[in-house]
Amino acid sequence: MLVAALMPMRGSAHALDPGFLELGALGQDRWRVTWRVPDLNGKPMPILAELPEGCAGEAPALQFDGRAWSSVWIATCAKGLQGGAIRIRDLERTRTEALVRYELQPGETRVRRLTPGETGFAIPADAGVPGILQSYVSLGVSHILQGIDHLLFVFALLLLVRDRARLFWAITAFTLAHSLTLAAAALGWLSVAPPPVEAVIALSIVFLAYELALPPRRRDPLAERWPWLVSFAFGLIHGLGFAGALREIGLPEGDIPLALFAFNLGVELGQILFIGLVVLVAMALTRLYPGIRRLARQMTRAASYAIGSLAAFWVIQRLAGF
Template sequence: MTRLALILVTVLVTCFPAVLRAHALDPGYLNLEAMGQERWRVTWRMPDVNGRPMPIEPRLPDVCTNDPPPPPVFDGRAWTTGWVAVCTGGLVGGVIRIDGLENTRTETLVRYELTPGRTQVHRLTSAETAFTVPDDPGVLDILSSYVALGVTHILEGVDHLLFVFALLLLIRGWQRLLWAITAFTLAHSITLAAATLGWLSIPPPPVEAVIALSILFLAHELSLPPEARDPLAERIPWVLSFAFGLIHGLGFAGALREIGLPEGDVPLALFAFNIGVELGQILFIVLVLAVGYLAQRLYPKFRTMAAPLTKTASYGIGSLAAFWVIERIAAF
């Protein structure tokens, strides 16, 4: 079984190197920062596809100057360019479009200011490649945008999903699992709110490294027989998931800070983003449990294979987590 685990890990590392990153495919990012006097500083960030920028291009409202932007520069993860646009009469009522987005499976986050300091965010996808800039986004617009952003963030966050997956493998019994997931949810909701509102400030690199360490710890516990595991993880796993949930919440907050929150609607956007994270997490848990249930139904001997399969999974999870730990500490 050890040999099988090593083979699986080798195949994963060689054939799917993108999985080694916490977020396999970044979204496009368009930021329009108001400078006053009908001028906007535009920052355009395109995902990298095989060493080249993804073939998507922003189109600002017709009232804006749409001169060709400077050539993008690769920053090690994506391609970025920037320029200053003049939009006579402002952005309100204009259409912002991302050409080529309909041919992709990614999304683009549009962060814009109608006036300096008045931030709004809109999410564009392959199904919705353009939107009309509203004068004052309503409650439903903010809720839908930030719930979708929360769902997308958790489902694209391989590290967070891997932690939840390890919890599902580690904890035995429905009640213990329910308490552990509830504790994880409560904890990351607390630190997400505290960090986003500025009550708690910790630099992102150490947070990301500790998130990887939390996954490595669970992988180590999974590799041990139940009687040899840490008593805390075996008897009261909700305490462990609560403690690690506090750290993961800081990671969610870092992503939300990059996106930005609408001025005057911070509590609503924060609530919506957190709801989106929870919906994505629940969707993932239901999917994993459904796959496990179907496997038992289709292959009755699957239950007897649970222990060796769990140990095999621990090697794969631990290898990825160890890689992330080294990568993130090296990035300090």
């Protein structure tokens, strides 16, 4: 599992890009439709967006933009969207997901995540609090579990900080920091270009991996004595990365605080799930192979080189990208 996770598949730190369907309300029963399909070996993934029955409008051919295939057109839905159904045909034959963002009226944005197990949904008249919580918590969990770079940072932090009390405060500081910048960037109070943010996120993993490769006595005193300060500083950068994903998803007008809270909660739940899995695997290995404790230092050093090498690759790739 570790080797598969560390493979630089598709030259990217994230999982396969999802499909994306957006219906922006223009008024007078007209919607601007944007359909974006992942690239699959130089061709668009064979999935198709199906709009509610009664919507008219011909979709132009998909065009490649360097990363995915997309098309934009105007659809007329005489009956509106409420009560209709949206479906992504053949999504069940893939291993990717699709994000649907739609407006019942201009400024009234809603989001729905579709998976191979749930390829469509009926548009309700009012999503309400439960609907927003469900959608954005699910999106937050999905984003953190698909973000290998964020998970590698947390994993390196778990290996670096062995004292439980210090580890608790380091994880808490990381959570607090990325929650602050996520909220600030999502609300428009802070704006930073995504490419440099992604490069610094990779660089933060290189820093932890380097410290992890050193004997404890040679490590930076700041990282050794006050790991919470280091994790807080890098957490601010990681929060900007989360905000970039949230900007692509969009926030519903009138329910921005709730959606922001739900997305952040989903990120935290995904992070807790990952930490719990790492702890359970470590406990299982210790019980099955008691002698593995004697190899802990060598295994940690090997892990530091694997993590650092992959993160360094990402730094170079992301710097070359801009």
